[in-house]
Every structure is written in structure tokens, then in C-alpha cells.
Amino acid sequence: MRTTRTTSKVLGAGRGSGGGSARTGLVSRRAAVALVAVGAVALSGCGGGSDDDKDPGDASGKPSAVTVELPKLDGEKIQVAAVWTGAEQKNFTKVLTEFEKRTGATVTFVPAQDPIVNFLGTKIAGGSPPDVAMLPQVGAIQQAVEKKWAKPAGAEAKAQLEKNYGKGWQDLGAVDGEQYGVYFKAANKSLIWYNNAAFENAGASVPTTWKDFLSTAETISASGVTPVSVGGADGWTLTDWFENVYLSQAGPEKYDQLAKHEIKWTDGSVKDALTTLAELFGKPSLIAGGTDGALQTEFPASVTQTFTGGDQPKGAMVFEGDFVGVNIAETEAKIGTDAKVFPFPAVGTDSPVVTGGDAAVALKDTKGAQALLTFLASADAAKIWAESGGFVSPNKSLDVAAYPNDVQRDIAKALIAAGDDFRFDMSDQMPQSFGGTPGKGEWKALQDFLKNPKDIAGVQQQLESAAAKAYKS
Numbered sequence: 001m002r003t004t005r006t007t008s009k010v011l012g013a014g015r016g017s018g019g020g021s022a023r024t025g026l027v028s029r030r031a032a033v034a035l036v037a038v039g040a041v042a043l044s045g046c047g048g049g050s051d052d053d054k055d056p057g058d059a060s061g062k063p064s065a066v067t068v069e070l071p072k073l074d075g076e077k078i079q080v081a082a083v084w085t086g087a088e089q090k091n092f093t094k095v096l097t098e099f100e101k102r103t104g105a106t107v108t109f110v111p112a113q114d115p116i117v118n119f120l121g122t123k124i125a126g127g128s129p130p131d132v133a134m135l136p137q138v139g140a141i142q143q144a145v146e147k148k149w150a151k152p153a154g155a156e157a158k159a160q161l162e163k164n165y166g167k168g169w170q171d172l173g174a175v176d177g178e179q180y181g182v183y184f185k186a187a188n189k190s191l192i193w194y195n196n197a198a199f200e201n202a203g204a205s206v207p208t209t210w211k212d213f214l215s216t217a218e219t220i221s222a223s224g225v226t227p228v229s230v231g232g233a234d235g236w237t238l239t240d241w242f243e244n245v246y247l248s249q250a251g252p253e254k255y256d257q258l259a260k261h262e263i264k265w266t267d268g269s270v271k272d273a274l275t276t277l278a279e280l281f282g283k284p285s286l287i288a289g290g291t292d293g294a295l296q297t298e299f300p301a302s303v304t305q306t307f308t309g310g311d312q313p314k315g316a317m318v319f320e321g322d323f324v325g326v327n328i329a330e331t332e333a334k335i336g337t338d339a340k341v342f343p344f345p346a347v348g349t350d351s352p353v354v355t356g357g358d359a360a361v362a363l364k365d366t367k368g369a370q371a372l373l374t375f376l377a378s379a380d381a382a383k384i385w386a387e388s389g390g391f392v393s394p395n396k397s398l399d400v401a402a403y404p405n406d407v408q409r410d411i412a413k414a415l416i417a418a419g420d421d422f423r424f425d426m427s428d429q430m431p432q433s434f435g436g437t438p439g440k441g442e443w444k445a446l447q448d449f450l451k452n453p454k455d456i457a458g459v460q461q462q463l464e465s466a467a468a469k470a471y472k473s
Contacts, residue, residue, distance in 0.1 A: 034109040066102075067397075068160060070371050074104035078368040080133035081110040081120065082358070087326050091388045092134075095120035098384055099375050105368050117143050117432045124149060128438070131369040134358045135181065137428035137436050138172055144361055145175045153179045154370040160377035164397040168420030173359050180381035181359030181427065182377045185385070185396045188426060189354045190322035192245055192342040193303070193328070197338065198225045199329035204316075206342045210245075213345040214279055217286050220316045227286050229315025231302030232294035232450050235443025239427040240354070241319060241436065242446060244275040244344045247352040247423055251264065261427045261471045265463035271456055276347055278453035288437060291451055300327050308332035319344070326390045353418075356425040386412075434470035441466045 005369075006470035084092055089109065112119045115138050123129045129149070135141050135232060144150040153161070156413040158179050161170050165183070173181025192213075192312050199206075202223035207213040232239045245254045250269040257263045258270070284290035288305065303324050305314040308331050318324065327334055333339045360376045362369040375381050380467045382393040386402040395424055396416045400409040427435030434441035442463060449459040 007155045031414050042200070044401065045325065067380050068374060070099070070102050070375060071367060072081060072104055073368050073371060076105045076130065076366075077369045078105050078107045078366075078372060079110050079130035080107060080132045080360075080372070081112040081116070081123070081130040081133070082282045083112050083114050083116055083136065084134070085111070085432050087163075087329070088323075088389060091385050091390065094388065095376070095381050095384045098381070099372060103323060103368075103371060105371075106120075106433065107372070115432050115437050116140060116435075120144070120149065121147075129363045131362065132372050133361055133363055135182070135361050136356070136358050137430075137432060138181075138424065139430050139432050139435060140357075141173060141181045141359060142175050143179060143432060144363070145178075149363055151178045151365040151369070153182065153373055154363065156376050157182060157373040158237045158369060160374055164379060164395045165393070166396060166416075166420050168395045169357075170302060172357070173361075180335045181361050182373050183357045183394055184376045184381070185253060186359045187321045187356040188324055188392070188415070189240055189356050190352050191321060191324070191341050192317055192319050192344060193306065193324050193339060193341045194317045195306055195313050195315075195333075195338070196340050198223075198313060199340075201225075201311045203382045208281075208343075208351070209354075210248075210276065210345045210347040211272065217280070217317075221286055224315050225312060226288045226314060227316045228280065228299070229288040229302045229306045229313075229318040230449060231297050231299035231320075232291075232296040233297055233316075234299040235438060235447050236436070237299055237320060238301070238446035238450060239442050240321075240425070241277060242273060244319075244352045245276050246270070246426075247354060248344070248347040249273055249276060251348065252423060255282070255423055261430075261467055265467055266460045270373060270460055270463070272457045273347075274449065274453075274459060275331060277449075278456065280383035281450050281453040295447060295450060296353045302329035302331075304331050307339050309329040321370050322392060325329075329390075353422060354425055356428060416428070430467070431470040433473070434467050441470060 080096065082092065089111070093109055096109065099105065100107050107147045112133070116133065116135060118198070119132055120129065135144065141150065161179065161182060170179065170185045173179060173183055198220060202220045202225065204216050204219045207216045220227040244257070248273060254263065254269050256269070258265070259458070263269070278287060287294050299320070302315070302318050302366070303320070304327055306316065306318040307313065307328050328335055328339050345351065360373055362373055377393055379397040379399070382395040382398045383402040386393060386398060387392040387404060389404050389408065390411060392415055394415065398412070400412045403412055437443065443458055445462045445466060448462065
């Protein structure tokens with residue numbers, strides 16, 4: 001989602017075996033435009049509009065209308081593991097608190113380390129698995145099923161999914177036709193956020209193509225501000241750079257094939273995408289702190305350094321999903337005025353649209369775990385976080401009035417209007433050992449590429465060797 005992550009990759013999905021989870025179809029042009037429009041106005045209210053003292057409910061503070069019946073779970077203790085921290089953890093806890101009120105259960109949030117599959121493996125080996133885990137990768141869902149950790153969603157949860165979710169989002173949480181995951185949080189991962197003052201001082205215009213993006217970067221550089229901030233210390237940000245370039249340049253069919261490892265990473269389409277990305281990564285003067293600085297910059301810092309320092313920030317632009325707004329909220333910049341956003345520039349014909357998400361999966365087949373899945377699949381649960389901002393729900397039954405402002409309502413409307421027309425984060429579709437592990441696989445290979453973007457053939461071979469090993473295992 002990761003969907004949705006703020007410090008580690010969660011934004012935003014199937015392994016090569018397919019297993020019913022590679023439902024990642026982009027795109028009618030209309031749907032692509034709809035999702036790009038989501039990003040183009042994205043989250044000016046992100047991180048705002050919350051009120052810690054307000055009872056979960058509508059904007060007036062009235063209690064939420066109950067649209068899903070839950071069992072009484074007095075005395076039952078439920079543990080929920082997720083990689084969320086900071087504002088995301090705080091807002092998710094509001095959802096869990098409402099579940100407690102309605103059921104009488106006691107729910108404990110368990111902070112998980114990334115990669116979460118490894119974290120869960122340790123917990124399970126020690127005989128203390130959480131009841132529910134929020135998994136940020138379709139590949140992680142499949143691994144949990146293959147290891148026989150995951151329990152199928154119950155009838156009540158599936159009924160909520162069928163009522164509230166499009167088939168695409170249901171399929172992302174299914175393996176071999178069996179429903180396991182409930183996608184609670186979504187993300188748009190095809191956005192470039194920029195410091196408006198730096199743009200205005202440089203006389204720079206918002207680009208729509210990759211060529212224009214590079215020209216804009218040169219214009220900003222000439223004004224005395226380094227144009228692009230890259231959080232290279234977190235390898236997942238680099239996978240997102242690659243995926244957006246690759247989807248736009250190679251197209252959705254190739255994207256699906258590479259996601260399933262049906263074509264090798266030594267394919268010419270990968271070479272082309274890396275060559276394109278090297279047009280930026282190969283010019284250290286365009287990157288905040290140069291190559292070495294980028295490799296030492298974690299994702300949150302890549303955002304905050306773009307929106308501090310007034311019109312002289314360390315970087316004028318930063319790439320990532322709608323969840324960037326959570327980090328911008330930590331600065332004095334105001335989204336929509338100081339901090340603005342545009343869709344990832346088109347390398348090919350169209351701008352890419354890459355999404356992500358976090359799915360709830362039961363690891364214990366208990367009444368409490370199943371009830372929580374049912375609640376998270378309901379509009380009631382989505383409404384609580386939606387009111388706090390920094391959240392986009394794929395739940396089509398959620399009244400968009402729940403979002404705190406018109407901008408976020410437009411984001412939600414466009415996401416729902418896109419239906420099943422989207423592509424899910426490629427690395428999140430892959431085995432986690434390749435696509436989701438710090439210091440290994442794709443993360444490590446692309447960090448090596450950032451360090452030495454001239455060695456494209458070497459990086460391709462590194463990627464293929466790691467992918468072949470991961471898919472084989």
C-alpha cells in the first residue's frame with residue numbers, strides 16, 4: 001500500500017505462479033486519466049483534518065451509522081501486526097478502537113519490522129503469531145498461504161468484500177480462487193511532488209513528458225537549487241522509480257510479464273527502462289547530495305528536505321505516492337500552495353499509473369480474527385480513517401463525504417471510477433526475498449544502479465540472478 005508506507009515500502013501486490021492474485025490490469029485511457037487525476041490533485045488534506053478527541057463518525061462528530069453487524073467478543077484478545085508507524089499507526093488505532101467498542105474485544109497493535117513476512121515467521125516459530133497481519137504485498141499474501149500461515153476469509157468478510165469492492169481488489173487478496181486478503185488501504189504511487197517557490201523562482205513549468213521533466217530539472221539546477229530529492233537509502237523508492245518508467249515505456253503487457261518473471265530481467269525492455277532512468281541517475285548534479293547523498297537519504301528525509309528551506313530547499317522535487325502528504329505535514333509547508341504535485345511524466349504515450357495497498361489477512365481462524373476482517377471490509381471502518389486524512393480506500397460503498405475536504409473526495413471518486421483498471425506495484429507482486437527485502441534482491445540491485453548507472457548490463461544480470469533464485473525457492 002506500500003500502500004501506504006511512510007518509512008518502508010508497503011505502496012502499494014502476484015507471484016509468478018499467478019494464484020489469482022496478479023489482477024493488475026491497466027488501463028483504459030479514461031481510467032488512467034482518472035487515476036492520474038487522483039494524483040494530480042493529491043492529498044492537499046493529507047495529514048490534516050483529524051481530531052483526536054472526536055468520536056469516530058461523520059464530520060460533525062456524530063457516531064457512525066452501523067452498516068455491518070459484528071459478534072460480541074467480550075474478553076477476547078486480538079493482536080494485529082502492521083509496519084505502520086507515526087500518523088498511519090495512530091489513525092489505524094482509531095479504527096481498532098471502534099472495533100473494540102462494538103465487540104467488547106481488546107485489540108493490541110503489534111509494530112512489525114520490514115520485511116513483515118520475516119517478522120511473522122519469527123513470531124510463528126516462537127508460537128505467538130498475531131491474529132491478523134496487514135500485508136503490504138500480494139507476494140507476501142501468497143507466501144503466507146504457501147507456508148500455511150494464512151486462514152481463508154470467512155463468509156461474513158467475503159460478503160462485505162462482494163458488496164463493497166470491485167473484482168480487481170478482491171482478486172488481489174485471493175490465491176488459487178480462495179479469498180484471504182481484505183485490502184483496507186490503497187495508494188497512488190505515480191506522483192511527483194514539488195516545492196512551488198523553487199519552481200516559481202526558476203521560472204520552471206510542470207512537465208508532462210520525461211524529456212520535459214529532465215529539461216525542468218536542468219532549469220531548476222541553473223537557478224541554484226538541486227532539482228530532485230531521492231530517498232535511495234530505502235531501496236523500495238528506487239523500485240517505484242523503475243516501475244513507473246517501465247510501465248510507461250514498455251507498456252502494461254510487458255509489465256505483467258516481468259512481474260511474473262515470464263520474461264527475464266536481461267530483456268531489452270529492462271535495458272531501455274534503466275537507460276532512461278540513467279538519464280537522471282547518471283547526473284549527480286541533478287540529485288540532492290549527489291549519488292552518495294541520495295544513498296544515505298531515507299524516504300522521510302527525502303520529502304522533508306524538499307519542503308524546508310523556503311525557496312532554497314535541498315531538492316525541488318521528490319517522487320512518491322499520495323502518502324507523501326503525511327511527511328509534508330511534518331514541515332511548515334502547506335499542501336496545495338507551498339507543496340504541489342503532478343503526475344509522473346510520460347516516458348511512452350501515457351503517464352503511468354501504479355497503485356499499492358495493504359491487506360488484512362487472518363493468521364488465526366478465530367471468531368475475533370474473522371470479525372476484524374469483516375469490519376475492515378466494511379464502509380464503517382474505512383470511514384474512520386478517511387475522516388482523519390492521509391488515506392484512500394478502495395471501498396466503493398464508502399460515502400466520499402467522509403473525506404475531510406473536496407480534494408480528497410476527488411481522489412477517492414477517481415480511484416473508485418477507475419474500477420479494475422490499474423496496475424499494482426510490481427515489486428510487491430514478487431517474492432518478498434526479491435522485491436521486498438532491504439539490502440537484497442531488487443532493492444540492492446537498484447541501489448547499486450544508482451551508485452553506478454553506467455553498468456546497465458551488470459545490474460540486469462544482478463537482477464536476473466536474484467529473481468531466478470527467488471522464484472525458484
